Amino acid sequence: MEKIKLGIVGLGRLGRKHAENIAFRIPNAELTAVCSIIEAEVEDAVNAWGIPYGYTDFNEMLKNDALDGIAIASSSTEHCKQIEAALDAGFHVFSEKPLGVNLEECKIAEKAVERHPDKVFFLGFMRRYDESYAYAKKKIEAGDIGKPFLIRCYGLDPVKAVQGAIAFAEKSGGLFLDMAIHDIDLARWYLGSEAKSIYAIGGCYAYPEFEKYNDADNGAALMQFENGTMAMLYAGRTCAHGYHIETEIVGTEGSLRIGTTPQKNLVTLFNENGAIKESVGGFLERFEQAYINEVQAFVDCIVENRKPDVTVYDGTKSTKIAYAAKESFENNKLVVLE
Ligand SMILES: NC(=O)c1ccc[n+]([C@@H]2O[C@H](COP(=O)([O-])OP(=O)(O)OC[C@H]3O[C@@H](n4cnc5c(N)ncnc54)[C@H](O)[C@@H]3O)[C@@H](O)[C@H]2O)c1
Structure with missing residues (x-):
């Protein structure tokens, strides 16, 4: 079997899981190189898994011609410049969401993708690769609702992970770019239209630490789409x-x-506190299979020389x-999108 040799940049909360996957x-993939600005993360991956190449400098990794593709799981503010550099260096690219943290950056990534039509560019909107979300899409397409x-979305991180979110806040792009972006992608996907206007509110109700980044610990948004449909989003970090x-x-039928x-899971615990169903603890647990499915889809696109459904646009x-x-x-204030 042909194995696609990948290098990954970013070995943090999600990058390490992608690397392990x-x-x-x-x-049909091989983890050939790892890169992080944190040397200990590189050493740990190289030693634990016997990875041939380890780097603390992304541009050094791009000189490695043993590689076929690069997976980007670095901080959100790094994505677009790394996408551009990796494509220009001749690699297929998988990037974590968000594509970029502002429109100018995204346009740079778009141009890089357009310059390299022979390369696969894959954006990690992994919910589209989750079994339940994919099933719901099929139901909608079959006309079942x-x-x-209307789409109503809750995207809530557990409060026990809030210190990590505070540490990550400076480079996250903020609550809406970091968290609600998944729901925004789903809203476009399920409603089949582009947003016309959005009004968002929120605040630092429990963690004033987010204030210095002009960010919120909980926020909500109401959107209208060009085809008249609606979205209600709630994103929070204190669940x-x-x-x-x-x-x-919600559909007409x-x-x-x-x-x-x-x-x-399907277990209910009965004890002096009542009948308890435990909750999923975090994104790695809830979307464990989707993270594998999306990188598998990226690798299959390379092997089969085809383009993914999700585009840079x-x-x-x-x-x-x-x-x-x-x-x-x-x-x-209400923002009307052009
Ligand atoms: N799809 C999802 O559900 C999901 C979940 C979590 C995170 N993410 C995304 O994944 C990305 C990483 O998130 P995280 O929580 O793992 O972050 P993190 O802060 O835990 O890790 C970031 C990693 O990137 C490395 N890094 C940063 N800048 C670098 C550079 N210039 N060169 C080399 N390495 C660099 C850091 O050393 C670290 O290893 C973010 O863009 C985030 O939005 C997506």
Whole structure:
């Protein structure tokens, strides 16, 4: 079997999981190089998994002609320049979301993708590769809920991970670009239209630490799409019961709900506190298989010489909407998208 040799940049909360998946769970891929500005992370991956090449400088990794592709799981502010550099150096590229943290950056990435039509560019909107979200899409396409006209999304991180979110806040792009971007992508995907206007509000209700980044610990947004449909988004970082990702799509003849109770499994614990269903603890647990599926899809696109369904333009459009939400929140006004 032909094995695609990948190098990964970013070995943090998600990058290390992607690295491990590439090394052990994607049969037609090989983890050939790892890179992080944190030397200990590089040493750890190289030693633990026997990876041939380790780098602390991304541009050095791009000189390695043993590689076929680069997976980018670095901080969100690094994505677009790394996408451009990796494509220009002749590699296929997988990038984590968001594509970029502002529109100008996204346009640079778009141009780089356009300059290299022979290369695969894959954007990690992994929810589209989650079994339940993909199933819901098929149901909508089959007409099972009639015409969808509203999407309601909860994207809530567990409060137990809030210190990590505070440490990450400076380079996250803010609550809407970092977290609501998944729901924005789903809204475009399920409603089949582009956003026309957005109004976002929020605040630092529990963690004033986010204030210095002009950010919120919880926020909400209301959107209207060009085809008249609607979206209600709620993103938060202080969810007491765990990682709560819930999506409802309402149509003229029914509705679909995904993840209404974010339960860990089918077990119910009965004790003096009542009948308890434990919650999913975090993104790595809830989307474990989706993270494998999306990188597998990237590698398959390379092997089969075809392009993924999600494009760089989906990345730009989602960032544009999320950035508009950030502007709306910061200035307390409705933003009409051009
Ligand atoms: N799809 C999802 O569900 C999901 C979940 C979590 C994070 N993410 C995204 O993944 C990315 C990484 O998030 P994280 O939580 O793992 O962040 P993190 O802060 O834990 O890790 C960032 C990693 O990138 C490395 N890095 C940063 N700048 C670098 C540079 N210039 N050169 C080399 N290495 C560099 C750091 O050393 C670190 O290893 C972010 O863009 C985030 O939005 C996506």
